[in-house]
Amino acid sequence: MDNEFIYNYYDYMNNNLQKYRYKLLDFSITKNVVSMFLSIMILIITLLYVNYNYKKNRYRFINSFIEPIIIFIRDQIAKPNIGIQYIRHMPLLLTIFFFILLNNIIGIIPLFPGGNNLTGNISFTIVLGFISTFASIYYSNKYFWKNIFFPNVPYLLYPIIIPIELIGIFSKALSLIIRLFANISAGHIIVISLVSLIFIFKTLIVSPITIFFLIFIYILELLVAFLQAFIFTLLTALFIGNNANSEYH
Amino acid sequence: MYTFNRVSFFFVILFLLSFNANSQDLSFNPQKDIINHIQDSHKWNIIGDINIYLPVILFYKNKVHMFSSKEFYKNPFLHKKVDNIYI
Numbered sequence: 464m465d466n467e468f469i470y471n472y473y474d475y476m477n478n479n480l481q482k483y484r485y486k487l488l489d490f491s492i493t494k495n496v497v498s499m500f501l502s503i504m505i506l507i508i509t510l511l512y513v514n515y516n517y518k519k520n521r522y523r524f525i526n527s528f529i530e531p532i533i534i535f536i537r538d539q540i541a542k543p544n545i546g547i548q549y550i551r552h553m554p555l556l557l558t559i560f561f562f563i564l565l566n567n568i569i570g571i572i573p574l575f576p577g578g579n580n581l582t583g584n585i586s587f588t589i590v591l592g593f594i595s596t597f598a599s600i601y602y603s604n605k606y607f608w609k610n611i612f613f614p615n616v617p618y619l620l621y622p623i624i625i626p627i628e629l630i631g632i633f634s635k636a637l638s639l640i641i642r643l644f645a646n647i648s649a650g651h652i653i654v655i656s657l658v659s660l661i662f663i664f665k666t667l668i669v670s671p672i673t674i675f676f677l678i679f680i681y682i683l684e685l686l687v688a689f690l691q692a693f694i695f696t697l698l699t700a701l702f703i704g705n706n707a708n709s710e711y712h
Numbered sequence: 713m714y715t716f717n718r719v720s721f722f723f724v725i726l727f728l729l730s731f732n733a734n735s736q737d738l739s740f741n742p743q744k745d746i747i748n749h750i751q752d753s754h755k756w757n758i759i760g761d762i763n764i765y766l767p768v769i770l771f772y773k774n775k776v777h778m779f780s781s782k783e784f785y786k787n788p789f790l791h792k793k794v795d796n797i798y799i
Contacts, residue, residue, distance in 0.1 A: 488771040491781075495752045497766060575758050580750050652746055659742035 495587065498579035502565045510561070536560055540697050545704040552703055555598055559591070560696040567647060567688030571654075571681065582691070583648035585640070592640035595699040596632065603706035610709060639698060646691050650684045754781035 509525065516523045536556055541549035569577045581587055600607075611628040614621075657676050660669050756764040765782040 490769040490771060491754065492766050492769065493752045493754055494756045494766065497756065583750065584752060648750055651749060655746050655749055656742060659740070659745065662740040663742065665740070 494579055495581045495584055498569060498576075498581050499566070499587075501576060502562070502569055502581075506561055506565060532560075533557060536696060540693075540700045544697070544700040546708055548707065552598075552602070552700065556696050556700055559595070559699055560692050563591070563643070563695055564688060564692035567692060568685075570647060571650070571684045571688060580648065580651050582643055583651055585644050588640045588644040591643070591695070592636045595639055595695070595702065596636040598699065599635075599702035599706045600632070602703050604709055606709040606711050607706045609711070615712060635698075635702060639695060643691055643695060646687055650680070650687055653680055654684070754784060 510529070513523075513526055513529050516526050537549070537553060541553055541556055545552055563582060566582045570579055570581055570583070572578060612625060614624050614628070616624055654677065657673050657680065660673050661667070754766055754768060756766060758764065765780050765785070768777075768779055768781050768783075770777040
C-alpha cells in the first residue's frame with residue numbers, strides 16, 4: 464500500500480473534497496462493526512436454537528429465558544398499541560428489542576469482546592430510528608396522509624398545519640435517535656469519569672468511593688440497557704399503531 | 713458516511729465543550745480517554761498494549777483497496793489524524 468494513497472484518504476475524510484474527482488467509499492470494518500457482527504451472530508444462533516427447541520417440542524433453559532420476554536412484548540407492547548393486526552408487526556418489534564438489548568449489554572461488559580460504545584454511536588441510532596420511522600409510514604393507512612395534507616381545519620390554517628405535521632414525522636424519528644444515543648453515551652462517559660477520579664486525585668483513598676459509585680452506576684446502566692430497548696420498542700409500536708389505525712377527523 | 717461523520721463530529725465537539733471547564737488545572741486529563749472510548753476506531757484494544765488492527769476497505773476509482781489499519785499507527789502524523797475522525 465503506498466503512503467500517498469493513505470494520505471489522500473485522510474485528506475478526503477477531513478472533507479477536502481475539491482481535489483477529488485472520484486468518489487471514495489469507506490467500507491472499513493471498525494470496532495463497532497465487529498461488535499455488531501458479534502451480536503448478530505449471538506442473536507441468530509440463540510434465537511434459531513430456541514425456535515428449533517419449540518419445533519422439537521422439548522424444554523431447554525434458554526427457552527424459559529426468552530419466552531417471557533417475547534410474551535411480555537406481545538402482551539404489553541404490541542397488543543395494546545397496535546391492536547388487532549399486532550401479529551404482523553411482532554418480527555420487527557422483537558428484532559429491535561433483542562438487538563438493542565444485546566448491544567447495550569455487550570457495551571457495559573468491561574472485558575475484551577464487550578465494552579464497545581455501539582448503541583451510543585449516532586450513525587447506528589440514526590439507522591435504527593429511520594427503520595422504525597419507515598415501518599410506521601409504510602404500514603400507515605390513507606387517513607394518515609389525509610390528516611397531514613388535507614386536515615379538517617379552515618383552509619387559512621393549512622400553511623401552518625401541514626409543515627407542523629410534516630416536521631412531526633421527523634421529530635418523532637429524531638427523538639428516538641437522540642434518546643438512545645444520549646443515554647448510552649452518558650452511561651459510558653460516567654463510568655470512565657469515575658475511574659479517572661483515582662488518577663486525577665493521585666491517591667488510593669478515593670478508590671472505595673469510586674468502586675461504590677461504579678457498582679451503583681453499573682446497576683443503573685443495566686436498568687438503562689433494558690429500559691432503552693423497551694422504550695424504543697414501545698415507541699415503534701406506538702407510532703405504527705397510530706399510523707395504521709388513523710381515523711377520519 | 714460523509715454526512716454522518718459531520719453530524720457525529722458536532723456531538724464530539726459538544727462532549728469536548730462539556731468537559732472543558734477547569735481542565736487546565738488537572739495534571740491528569742480524562743478527556744482523551746473518554747473521547748477515545750466513545751469514538752469508533754480502526755483498532756480494537758484487548759488488554760494493555762495488545763490490539764487487533766482491523767482492515768480498512770475502500771472503494772476508489774472502481775477498485776477495492778484493502779489494507780491493515782496498522783499502516784496508520786506506524787506513522788505518527790496519521791496517528792494524530794486517525795484519532796479525530798470517527799465517533
